[in-house]
Amino acid sequence: MLEEEYQPRRQLPRHLRPAPAPEPEFSFEIRPATATDMPAVRDVYNLYVANSTVTFDSRQKSLGEWRAVFARATRLRLPFLVAVSPAGTVLGYAHVEPWQGRETNRSIVETSIYLGPAATGKGLGRALLAALLDACQEAGIRQIIAIIADQGADASIRLHASLGFKEIGRMGRVGFKFDRWLGTVTMQKNLKKKSRVGR
Numbered sequence: 001m002l003e004e005e006y007q008p009r010r011q012l013p014r015h016l017r018p019a020p021a022p023e024p025e026f027s028f029e030i031r032p033a034t035a036t037d038m039p040a041v042r043d044v045y046n047l048y049v050a051n052s053t054v055t056f057d058s059r060q061k062s063l064g065e066w067r068a069v070f071a072r073a074t075r076l077r078l079p080f081l082v083a084v085s086p087a088g089t090v091l092g093y094a095h096v097e098p099w100q101g102r103e104t105n106r107s108i109v110e111t112s113i114y115l116g117p118a119a120t121g122k123g124l125g126r127a128l129l130a131a132l133l134d135a136c137q138e139a140g141i142r143q144i145i146a147i148i149a150d151q152g153a154d155a156s157i158r159l160h161a162s163l164g165f166k167e168i169g170r171m172g173r174v175g176f177k178f179d180r181w182l183g184t185v186t187m188q189k190n191l192k193k194k195s196r197v198g199r
Contacts, residue, residue: 026122028091030131033080038066040090041082044116053151053182054114056175073097076106079135083119083128091119094132099145108143109136129163137191144191149175150183157185165189 033041046060073080073095080095092115099108113128136144146165148156150172157167165187172183 028083030081030083033082037082037090038070041093042066044114053149053177056177081131083124091116094128107141109141110145142191144189146187148185150185153185160187
């Protein structure tokens with residue numbers, strides 16, 4: 001049997017081709033976290049523990065530990081935000097904790113922001129961090145510190161810099177994960193005291 005002669009696939013001219021279907025719009029809402037969000041927060045964080053050097057943690061956090069983090073944020077009146085899809089799925093979260101665990105000085109805090117895998121690269125990180133900064137200013141916080149792992153940190157450094165963070169130092173070989181030493185980049189942002197209307 002003779003092989004069929006190859007026939008090149010015909011294509012319509014570019015101006016006659018149908019327009020590609022638009023990608024569905026990525027929509028989300030940022031709101032204060034609740035205790036019922038903590039299982040989803042745990043799951044997002046533990047993905048990074050298992051697969052990334054974004055956190056130096058090598059042990060996954062339990063739900064009880066996350067409930068304790070949330071309870072402390074609530075007691076100290078510190079912002080803890082989540083981004084959720086229209087269906088209510090937690091896409092990411094951002095919160096602050098007292099700098100070096102010093103609860104007696106809540107005016108200086110450290111940020112933490114993590115996105116679920118389906119939410120990266122869509123502008124959610126910037127929206128969450130901007131909302132967190134606004135919430136911190138409302139809460140009377142004056143100094144915000146971000147500690148960024150230096151392995152593949154360029155995108156995170158650019159994000160923080162775009163929102164006013166300044167690099168204040170680097171430390172090398174302070175974490176060990178996945179058989180390699182890692183360093184950190186420290187960035188800081190000063191928040192202006194919120195002025196009162198009429199004063």
